[in-house]
Amino acid sequence: MKTILCLLLAFGSFGGVCATEVAVPSKPNIVLILADDLGFGDTGCYGATKIPTPNIDRLGAQGLRFTDAHATSATCTPSRYSLLTGQYPWRKAGTGVLPGNAPLVIDTNQVTLASILKSAGYHTGVVGKWHLGLGGANGADWNHEIRPGPNELGFDYSFIMAATGDRVPCVYIENHRVVGLDPQDQIQVSYGKPIGDEPTGKAHPELLKMGLSLGHDGTIVDGISRIGFMTGGKSARWKDEDKADTFTQKAVNFINQNTNAPFFLYFATHDPHVPRVPHPRFVGKSGCGVRGDVIVEFDWCVGEILSTLDKLNLASNTIVILSSDNGPVLDDGYADGAVRDLNNHTPSGPLRGGKYSVYEAGTRVPFIVRWPGQVVPGVSGALVCLMDFSASFANLTGQNIPSGDAPDSVNILPALLGKSKNGRAKLVEHDGFRVLGLRNGEWKFIEPDTRVRANYSTQGELYNLTHDLGETNNLQTIQPEKSKALSADLLETLRAGRTLEAKSLLAEPLAK
Ligand code: NG6
Numbered sequence: 001m002k003t004i005l006c007l008l009l010a011f012g013s014f015g016g017v018c019a020t021e022v023a024v025p026s027k028p029n030i031v032l033i034l035a036d037d038l039g040f041g042d043t044g045c046y047g048a049t050k051i052p053t054p055n056i057d058r059l060g061a062q063g064l065r066f067t068d069a070h071a072t073s074a075t076c077t078p079s080r081y082s083l084l085t086g087q088y089p090w091r092k093a094g095t096g097v098l099p100g101n102a103p104l105v106i107d108t109n110q111v112t113l114a115s116i117l118k119s120a121g122y123h124t125g126v127v128g129k130w131h132l133g134l135g136g137a138n139g140a141d142w143n144h145e146i147r148p149g150p151n152e153l154g155f156d157y158s159f160i161m162a163a164t165g166d167r168v169p170c171v172y173i174e175n176h177r178v179v180g181l182d183p184q185d186q187i188q189v190s191y192g193k194p195i196g197d198e199p200t201g202k203a204h205p206e207l208l209k210m211g212l213s214l215g216h217d218g219t220i221v222d223g224i225s226r227i228g229f230m231t232g233g234k235s236a237r238w239k240d241e242d243k244a245d246t247f248t249q250k251a252v253n254f255i256n257q258n259t260n261a262p263f264f265l266y267f268a269t270h271d272p273h274v275p276r277v278p279h280p281r282f283v284g285k286s287g288c289g290v291r292g293d294v295i296v297e298f299d300w301c302v303g304e305i306l307s308t309l310d311k312l313n314l315a316s317n318t319i320v321i322l323s324s325d326n327g328p329v330l331d332d333g334y335a336d337g338a339v340r341d342l343n344n345h346t347p348s349g350p351l352r353g354g355k356y357s358v359y360e361a362g363t364r365v366p367f368i369v370r371w372p373g374q375v376v377p378g379v380s381g382a383l384v385c386l387m388d389f390s391a392s393f394a395n396l397t398g399q400n401i402p403s404g405d406a407p408d409s410v411n412i413l414p415a416l417l418g419k420s421k422n423g424r425a426k427l428v429e430h431d432g433f434r435v436l437g438l439r440n441g442e443w444k445f446i447e448p449d450t451r452v453r454a455n456y457s458t459q460g461e462l463y464n465l466t467h468d469l470g471e472t473n474n475l476q477t478i479q480p481e482k483s484k485a486l487s488a489d490l491l492e493t494l495r496a497g498r499t500l501e502a503k504s505l506l507a508e509p510l511a512k
């Protein structure tokens with residue numbers, strides 16, 4: 001089956017006439033590899049020299065490497081919420097960084113990236129970090145069926161951790177069940193009062209194998225204390241050093257079991273998030289301490305996926321996308337030496353900020369698309385967002401998104417496939433909490449931050465990224481009219497409840 005992709009080379013003319021028609025197979029496999037907190041400058045193909053990432057570099061050389069691709073938000077939950085729903089997270093309350101016992105934050109009636117591809121006939125799987133809540137209003141029942149969760153949102157298969165590596169419960173969940181749970185040793189989880197009689201990092205720092213710099217002083221699991229408290233589930237608890245191997249094995253199994261149908265695999269690694277505990281075979285393998293080592297580990301995971309596709313002869317029929325949920329951070333609560341051992345490596349590359357920031361490095365992430373024979377290798381400066389997968393893959397696979405769903409997802413398929421230099425025209429950037437910025441082409445506006453924190457200017461900020469990629473020269477007072485226009489644009493996107501350009505592009509006819 002081929003889809004005739006209408007490429008409007010003259011951007012903005014929606015007459016239903018195709019300027020160019022390109023036939024592309026409409027049901028390739030899709031593997032989305034999403035790292036956790038991997039920075040724009042953390043890999044070789046994005047300029048890193050101290051951390052060897054040969055597999056990611058190979059992917060970069062064989063694919064299209066984007067230089068202006070973004071998550072919506074500079075933290076995990078909101079970023080992943082938008083990736084799966086096609087809706088800006090700040091439109092919905094409760095999408096900030098979630099505790100490990102939060103209820104599922106996505107409505108099971110909502111269309112998701114997974115449900116779109118499932119409707120298109122794909123076998124869909126998620127392996128790795130979830131962090132979007134599990135269970136109904138009272139949260140998950142860890143000792144019985146855990147639902148709703150990914151399997152109620154369009155994933156046929158799931159093997160996940162509920163939240164983050166640094167949050168309880170420290171167990172894997174396969175489909176609706178905790179893996180390896182002894183029914184006699186029931187799991188309880190609390191994010192309020194301590195529960196159980198196991199030592200905490202707060203009371204027993206002498207038991208820790210990794211020191212703390214902020215928070216993370218709840219229950220000690222595998223020698224590391226976490227956010228929150230848990231008791232029970234001893235036989236089910238993960239070993240931090242095996243996590244990358246375990247997730248990768250499950251991802252590889254999923255591919256092996258789905259060679260006959262189109263499949264969509266969302267492989268969301270834990271690396272390089274905290275706590276950073278590389279398997280011993282990766283210790284000391286980077287020039288930048290433990291954070292570099294877990295990036296080397298992540299690169300190995302990528303290599304395993306690529307070689308599985310090669311072995312099965314699936315590479316040419318598979319779109320592989322590699323990206324990250326938000327920008328980089330060094331000290332994220334554990335005293336693991338990431339700052340001390342940096343060795344002049346620059347996780348953010350030439351960009352300002354990082355995780356938790358509305359400056360570019362908060363949301364601008366590595367982003368590679370490889371589809372041999374269809375996507376010409378190279379570099380693209382198109383403005384694209386992880387939130388755009390829903391509309392773009394609906395377009396590729398011939399699916400309609402009901403009106404009201406995925407309201408901010410823009411069909412950027414031509415840009416993803418390298419057939420157009422244009423992605424979206426505008427993008428709202430989000431620090432993960434409250435502060436918003438707006439990109440419109442080369443311009444970046446940051447709303448005045450008069451409310452909570454003094455991180456940003458109380459007057460607002462304006463940067464021209466063509467001349468000032470590092471956001472060092474605030475043009476707000478020099479070009480107040482430009483700032484005003486962008487501020488009005490931002491307000492319009494907030495008030496409209498949807499992205500206006502999303503609809504016009506979705507209305508574009510898909511020739512069959
Ligand atoms: C923060 C944690 C941080 C990390 C982050 C979520 C503290 C002091 N910091 O609250 O360690 O877990 O939440 O990261 O507890 S994310 O990538 O999942 O968004």
Ligand code: CA
Pocket residue numbers: 036037075076273325326
């Ligand atoms: Ca993250």
